[in-house]
Amino acid sequence: MSTEAGIGDPMPDIAMTTPEGGTIRPSDLAGKPAVIFFYPKDDTPGCTTENKDFSALSGEFAKAGVHLLGVSKDPPAKHQKFIAKHDLSAPLASDAEEGGLSDALGIWTEKKNYGRTYMGMVRTTYLLDRDGKIARVWNKVKVKGHAEEVLAAAKAL
Numbered sequence: 001m002s003t004e005a006g007i008g009d010p011m012p013d014i015a016m017t018t019p020e021g022g023t024i025r026p027s028d029l030a031g032k033p034a035v036i037f038f039y040p041k042d043d044t045p046g047c048t049t050e051n052k053d054f055s056a057l058s059g060e061f062a063k064a065g066v067h068l069l070g071v072s073k074d075p076p077a078k079h080q081k082f083i084a085k086h087d088l089s090a091p092l093a094s095d096a097e098e099g100g101l102s103d104a105l106g107i108w109t110e111k112k113n114y115g116r117t118y119m120g121m122v123r124t125t126y127l128l129d130r131d132g133k134i135a136r137v138w139n140k141v142k143v144k145g146h147a148e149e150v151l152a153a154a155k156a157l
Contacts, residue, residue: 014101016093019079030132033157034067037125042074042082053147054090066154
């Protein structure tokens with residue numbers, strides 16, 4: 001099921017699991033701008049760099065009044081280890097359920113690598129306005145400089 005929400009559309013309001021076992025939905029972030037960044041897998045080189053970059057700027061996002069949330073399909077316990085290992089301050093959520101938010105957005109999709117086909121997350125970042133509508137989308141993100149670019153766009157919102 002793919003809705004592939006775009007700019008101006010509301011972010012689908014599908015619950016995800018926090019590392020502590022609670023739930024968080026995009027609507028919980030309403031009232032101020034939010035950045036939700038989807039990444040493939042905890043503790044892989046690009047994903048670790050991306051999470052460290054967003055964590056390094058988490059104070060700047062907070063100062064600008066912008067919620068920050070990193071999302072992958074990894075289970076909550078793996079997120080806890082990832083956070084502890086790399087001292088991450090950007091909050092994370094698990095979107096492991098079939099038909100979850102990444103499925104609804106069309107970013108959990110078939111990928112090919114070295115001739116192998118598998119399901120995987122397309123590294124994608126969404127900037128939401130204070131009403132929960134999608135203001136900007138970064139598809140197939142290249143990690144270097146990405147967190148800074150997203151911060152600049154969030155501040156300009």
